[in-house]
Amino acid sequence: MSDQHAKLPDHQRVYRQLREMILFGELAPGQPVTIQGLVSTLDVGMTPVREAIRRLTSEGALAFKGNRRVSVPQPDLEQWKDIAFARLAVEPELARKATKRLGPDDLDRLSGYDDQLNAAIDKGDVRGYLEHNYRFHAYLYELADSEVLSSIANMLWLRAGPSLRVVLGRYGTANLPDKHAEAMEAMRAGDGEAVAAAIHGDIEQGIAQVRETLLSA
Known part of the structure; x- marks a missing residue:
């Protein structure tokens, strides 16, 4: 604890x-x-x-x-499509909003989460990857100061996270989605649209991996 x-x-x-x-x-x-x-x-x-x-x-x-x-509910393919649609609509917008509110300390904290995530990938640490990937996204979305969208994103992560764990259990941490470096570069430049695009791509890659697993089940 x-x-x-x-x-x-x-x-x-x-x-x-x-x-x-x-x-x-x-x-x-x-x-x-x-x-x-x-x-x-x-x-x-x-x-x-x-x-x-x-x-x-x-x-x-x-x-x-x-x-x-x-x-824990086990989404079928149609339910996963709905989760994917909602995540791709909500989370890039939160990232865009957050970019306007980022300060140096926030960038340092996000960079720290990303460093821990990369270390987990290198070590094949599935639990570490899931935790630090979540911490990165959750902290970024918190900075958006959007109560409605943040509550939706939190619910979607609870529905999506366990399915990603299934993918990692099958394939390990190799070739995991990670566009955080692109997102961090755009954050430092203050480019909200580029941050949103990087987060959209990051989510989309993870969604595709789960969809492939569901199709092969």
């Missing part, structure tokens, strides 16, 4: 822990998990686990399966 999580109330801490388990592939699409199992894994009472599950179910990140079981 991180120090940041440790300082939170139980219901917030459990929500964030479970959310990261989904985002970073510790819970795979279609994998059933019992509420009691999560209580044991997270070492907390049943009430905060139930609250976290309720919140994540409302966000589309979990689905009830009966008998106190939940699982």
Whole structure:
């Protein structure tokens, strides 16, 4: 558990822990998990686990399966097309908006996330790649200061992240989508359109990899 999580109330801490388990592939699409199992894994009472599950179910990140079981939804090809359409519409716009608000400290932080991502790729560290890729995008979108679009993007990442983990489990970290260097160069130049284009390309490559996996399943 991180120090940041440790300082939170139980219901917030459990929500964030479970959310990261989904985002970073510790819970795979279609994998059933019992509420009691999560209580044991997270070492907390049943009430905060139930609250976290309720919140994540409302966000589309979990689905009830009966008998106190939940699982990460497993999108089919048509659902993935919808996720892809929404991501490509929302996330480049957030990146464009964020570019206007970037300061030197923000650029340093984004560059740090990208360095950690590249190190994870070099080491074949799937969990590290998923985490630092998410941190990069999430921080950039936060800077856009767009509550509506950011909430949509967060929901889409919860639906898309586990499927990318499946791809990485099959193919490893070689040839992963990464247009962050292009995005960083455009950010430093203050070119919002170029940042949006780089983020669009980054997302599009990841979407294509998942689509190919779904088609071959």
